[in-house]
Amino acid sequence: MSVISIFQTHCDNLVNTLTIDINNFKNLEDDKQRIKILYDHARSVTLPLSKTSKSYENAIKYKTNGNKYYEKKDLDRAVDSYNSAMVACPHNTDKERELLAVSLANRSAVLLEKELITQCLDDINYLLNLGTYPKHLEHKVLLRKAKCCLILGQYNEGISTIKLAIASLEKANLTPENKKSKLTEINSLLDELKLKSNDANLELVPQLKSNLQTFTPNFKYPAVNDFVDFDEDQTQGRFATAKRDIEPGSIVAEEDPHCLAISITTCTRNCSNCTKSILNPIPCGSCVYTVFCSKNCMKESKCHEIECKITHSLYESGASINCIMALRIITQKPFGDFWNKKDSLGKPISSDRIYHGSDYERLYNLCTHSSMRPKGEFVHYSFMAIYLLRLLKLTNYFPYDTKDDQLTEEECFIGGLILRHLQILQFNAHELSELRNMKVVNENELNYYTCHLGGAVYPTLALFNHSCEPGVIRYNKGKKMVLRAIKLIRAGEVIYDNYGPVYSVEDTNSRINSLIERYWFQCQCVACRNNWPLFNNMSDHELRLICKKCKATNSMSKYADVPMYNCWRCNTSNGIMPVLMKLMNLDRMTQDAEKSFITGNFEKSIVLYCEILKLYYKYLAPPFPDLVKVQQRMRTCMLHDGNKELQYKAPNRLPEQLMIENLL
Numbered sequence: 001m002s003v004i005s006i007f008q009t010h011c012d013n014l015v016n017t018l019t020i021d022i023n024n025f026k027n028l029e030d031d032k033q034r035i036k037i038l039y040d041h042a043r044s045v046t047l048p049l050s051k052t053s054k055s056y057e058n059a060i061k062y063k064t065n066g067n068k069y070y071e072k073k074d075l076d077r078a079v080d081s082y083n084s085a086m087v088a089c090p091h092n093t094d095k096e097r098e099l100l101a102v103s104l105a106n107r108s109a110v111l112l113e114k115e116l117i118t119q120c121l122d123d124i125n126y127l128l129n130l131g132t133y134p135k136h137l138e139h140k141v142l143l144r145k146a147k148c149c150l151i152l153g154q155y156n157e158g159i160s161t162i163k164l165a166i167a168s169l170e171k172a173n174l175t176p177e178n179k180k181s182k183l184t185e186i187n188s189l190l191d192e193l194k195l196k197s198n199d200a201n202l203e204l205v206p207q208l209k210s211n212l213q214t215f216t217p218n219f220k221y222p223a224v225n226d227f228v229d230f231d232e233d234q235t236q237g238r239f240a241t242a243k244r245d246i247e248p249g250s251i252v253a254e255e256d257p258h259c260l261a262i263s264i265t266t267c268t269r270n271c272s273n274c275t276k277s278i279l280n281p282i283p284c285g286s287c288v289y290t291v292f293c294s295k296n297c298m299k300e301s302k303c304h305e306i307e308c309k310i311t312h313s314l315y316e317s318g319a320s321i322n323c324i325m326a327l328r329i330i331t332q333k334p335f336g337d338f339w340n341k342k343d344s345l346g347k348p349i350s351s352d353r354i355y356h357g358s359d360y361e362r363l364y365n366l367c368t369h370s371s372m373r374p375k376g377e378f379v380h381y382s383f384m385a386i387y388l389l390r391l392l393k394l395t396n397y398f399p400y401d402t403k404d405d406q407l408t409e410e411e412c413f414i415g416g417l418i419l420r421h422l423q424i425l426q427f428n429a430h431e432l433s434e435l436r437n438m439k440v441v442n443e444n445e446l447n448y449y450t451c452h453l454g455g456a457v458y459p460t461l462a463l464f465n466h467s468c469e470p471g472v473i474r475y476n477k478g479k480k481m482v483l484r485a486i487k488l489i490r491a492g493e494v495i496y497d498n499y500g501p502v503y504s505v506e507d508t509n510s511r512i513n514s515l516i517e518r519y520w521f522q523c524q525c526v527a528c529r530n531n532w533p534l535f536n537n538m539s540d541h542e543l544r545l546i547c548k549k550c551k552a553t554n555s556m557s558k559y560a561d562v563p564m565y566n567c568w569r570c571n572t573s574n575g576i577m578p579v580l581m582k583l584m585n586l587d588r589m590t591q592d593a594e595k596s597f598i599t600g601n602f603e604k605s606i607v608l609y610c611e612i613l614k615l616y617y618k619y620l621a622p623p624f625p626d627l628v629k630v631q632q633r634m635r636t637c638m639l640h641d642g643n644k645e646l647q648y649k650a651p652n653r654l655p656e657q658l659m660i661e662n663l664l
């Protein structure tokens with residue numbers, strides 16, 4: 001049985017044995033009442049608390065494998081094995097902590113050979129901090145550290161490290177001869193460091209100019225650019241609009257998540273706090289599902305201190321990433337923070353209060369569609385919430401001793417919040433992702449794919465509605481989500497995001513049905529209303545000209561040899577030649593953009609593609625194939641501006657043939 005189904009089966013069994021009246025259940029006053037009514041019934045499921053524990057013996061095996069790979073100079077596998085050794089290694093006894101330090105030291109040697117100097121230095125600093133590395137070997141890592149300092153230009157730090165290395169030679173079990181040769185090596189490194197240090201004092205380091213795109217935060221909604229506003233209506237709820245024309249390429253929004261979670265498939269490759277891809281993870285001392293990129297991230301991750309004990313039950317029960325986040329929204333803040341808000345939650349928020357995504361009230365007010373939720377599903381969600389609440393009660397989250405067979409007011413309140421989060425996340429969570437290289441045999445055929453790392457919730461970005469012809473694309477930069485325009489969005493227009501289905505790759509019926517099923521609304525976007533063709537069915541011979549007066553679309557053949565046309569709607573006479581001339585000028589720009597794109601010069605190609613898009617949107621109306629191609633290229637370029645796995649290599653040449661994938 002797959003792990004996903006374990007959790008599902010528990011819930012299904014509970015729903016099937018339920019004796020209460022489901023109609024009444026749905027009409028209950030609030031989520032807290034739902035938890036209260038179902039709690040005892042849900043307790044018939046035993047919580048799976050067995051653990052995939054850390055194991056010293058396994059750690060030794062992995063470390064030994066790492067050494068073998070290192071000897072064979074298979075550096076990538078060596079790093080992987082040392083990583084596994086560290087994740088598996090318990091941190092309780094001196095012997096275990098020594099193994100951890102040795103694995104770190106070995107990994108740092110490999111990283112130095114791989115010329116990953118900063119990572120090597122991080123490992124050495126971490127192991128020296130542990131204080132459990134055998135003293136008779138310490139001179140080796142200190143020497144390695146000094147070499148890193150030399151390469152990184154940290155000369156003074158290097159010099160003090162050399163002094164420590166010399167002192168620690170006293171504790172080394174070396175023959176006098178070996179000791180002498182080590183000392184010679186150390187002293188020559190010291191000379192080099194001193195020399196470089198003197199030179200560095202004479203040099204003036206030129207300041208690199210940041211070429212960051214301009215982003216002027218909106219006063220009321222700091223996560224969006226000043227040119228964005230929000231509006232609301234009966235059919236669409238809240239949505240974002242443009243206060244002025246927004247040009248393609250502009251940054252529309254940048255937001256930090258309110259909460260995030262890394263999925264089980266990548267939880268030992270990406271930092272659970274900042275999502276960074278890491279080659280040299282620092283594993284949690286107690287569980288095998290959590291790693292960090294630095295001590296800082298480990299310290300910042302308050303939620304893991306609470307969750308560590310139940311991480312196994314969460315991950316191995318097959319609970320979805322939304323379940324993990326529904327709980328984490330709670331564990332990342334102290335109980336008192338929620339309890340103090342219990343009377344204000346759900347009440348109207350003053351209109352001049354700044355909309356910060358970190359505000360719990362903003363998250364709480366995201367849409368739940370609870371009135372539309374089918375009765376059975378409500379019960380199902382409540383069981384999931386109770387399961388999560390019972391796990392939470394096994395931690396030290398509540399400021400008192402908890403009992404599984406008793407439900408206090410406080411627990412009931414928190415259970416109600418978890419139930420609400422599950423509903424919110426269903427419609428408002430985003431995927432976290434990074435670019436990874438496809439594993440291909442031939443290095444020249446190196447390619448990339450977007451790998452999903454987990455989920456996150458961004459309370460401001462969650463206010464953007466969907467269109468199958470979106471105005472923005474989304475990507476992650478660290479844990480931030482960035483939204484950038486991929487078309488000209490005119491003042492007053494709605495700024496649409498995209499929830500998955502894109503007009504050029506999926507037919508209208510299929511898009512409409514999947515949106516109804518997944519997001520519970522009937523899409524009325526321009527592509528759905530007009531049943532736009534798929535990319536493969538778009539005509540290459542058609543010119544979709546925009547009337548200069550009324551902006552209506554006038555469709556004609558590219559080869560119609562006529563100088564003018566009269567707009568079908570307002571009858572204004574429009575010249576065709578000036579438009580054709582402009583489009584011909586674009587050919588050159590398109591070739592340049594393609595050349596830069598294919599050779600991986602994404603910054604240059606973004607600038608050119610943006611110019612092309614501006615002209616397209618001025619004279620032509622979508623859909624047409626060249627527009628789809630350019631937007632697809634823009635998407636690839638922007639993804640390369642976002643997260644990449646640590647060892648990501650941009651392909652030397654990207655496929656010249658356009659691969660139409662989902663835009664988002």
Ligand SMILES: C[S@@+](CC[C@H](N)C(=O)[O-])C[C@H]1O[C@@H](n2cnc3c(N)ncnc32)[C@H](O)[C@@H]1O
Binds near residue numbers: 236367466519525
């Ligand atoms: C992430 S929320 C977007 C913000 C939402 N409008 C609100 O008021 O909170 C997703 C929900 O918004 C609504 N929505 C999104 N795009 C829509 C559209 N194009 N037309 C109508 N409703 C839409 C749907 O109810 C969907 O489940």
